[in-house]
Amino acid sequence: ILNVPLFALGWMHVGRRFFLYSIAGMLIYSGALAWIHISVPIHDKILSAILAGIIMGTGSGIILRSLGSAGGLDILSVILLKRFSIRLGTTMLALNSLILGAGAVLFSLEGALYTLIYIYVNSYMVNLVVMGLSQRKAILIISSQWEKIAQEIMDKVHRGVTIIRGQGGYSGQERRIIYTVTALQELPRVKLLIRDIDPDGFVVVSDTLEVMGTHIGNQPHW
Template sequence: MKKKFYEWAKQTFFLVLGSALCAFAVKAILIPQEFISTGLTGAALVLYYKYPVVSVEALYLIINIPVFLLGWRFVGIRFVLYSVWGMIIYSMILFFIDVQINIADPMLAAVTAGSLSGIGVAIILRSYGSIGGTEIFSVIMHKRFSLSVGTGTAIINGIVLIASALLFPIETVLYAFVYATVNMLILDKIFYGMTGRKAALIISEQWQEIAKDLLGQCNVGITKISGKGGFRGTDKTILYSVINRKNIGAVKKIVLQKDPSAFMTLMTTEDVTGLRIGNQPHW
């Protein structure tokens, strides 16, 4: 019971922190500048600007109903339940925030709002849920087509921006494009960078001792690959492992201690799937 409560509290913390950043970007920066946003928040803002009878929060909730049904169908019930919880948190924060930051330079405002919302969405998507809208579509595309969450977000945002160009001045749409671009770049950088992994290839005559110490001291998984030297044609055993960034120093130290002449390469990985070392949330 304690474990379940701790897990729920941790997921809620991610949702609250990320939602606060996203809501602040919308309420404190985008609305005072009369910018349009992107995704379903953008759609809600478009309706709000044209028909300011219903609040942004209420419009966002209404638009999300069919989206959650898609999330249930293509992702899963746990993701949808956490996303409903996240959307409620986001809408409540959006309702209670009453802060306006009057940034004189519209370009700076677009970059600032895009950065804040990008960080916020990245934090939210490290949980088991989302805050609805674009994030659900992004997760569906990530699971079904292996698109990065940032790319999926960019596709949805592009559709909203094209529709907005028919209703708003081109300058407003271009600022929204800047906002969306910054949002996408920050989202991908933070989302994948929060749990970065490196793939290591190690070639050494002392591979047995190196493998033993890596398994014992760093607790990393290792795969042995048979290979041949290109010059002499001698048989080689190549060690392959995917490691956390925090373990890189320890791994290099072990390799060089056992064999100062060892050949080792470290390669950046983006999407790692696996029970122990995977860097994707288990949506």
């Protein structure tokens, strides 16, 4: 019953497909919990919390990358991602921590800390599965060989580039700045390519929070 308003919010703020996939995800998840009983005798509580977080976070991440959810806080997390670009795992960590804090009086301090470990690992794995495996890097390149570097990136890495007009603050000389976005696994190739053409080229590599686009985007299209 508590899921009903959340599913309604999912329909309104995310879309019909997300709503239907989330219903399917919730039913499959509930059925798996009811029918699959696997007991793994792990007596170390910290290790149990870590393994549970890895397994649950990976599962939740796969469902979310498949454009659905398992219901509950997953729906709120997707809504906040779409509205405010807050990472899914970060939202889950914050919301679950608030719930844990509100109910901490019902648990021992030790139990609450074990649960906090699980929540953190779970949220980390969600971010890793949903975003980390498709992380994008933004690259700024300043070089006298900008034309050759830009052409090599397009020909060998198969990524588009944008040429920005700039001016050196000290020298006053006009420069061309190359801006491009690549997948994480393509970054070593780009760096090697730049080093081969211009060892003195100035390169800035930064993480991206969110990239939208048909060819290089890293966001599931909810």
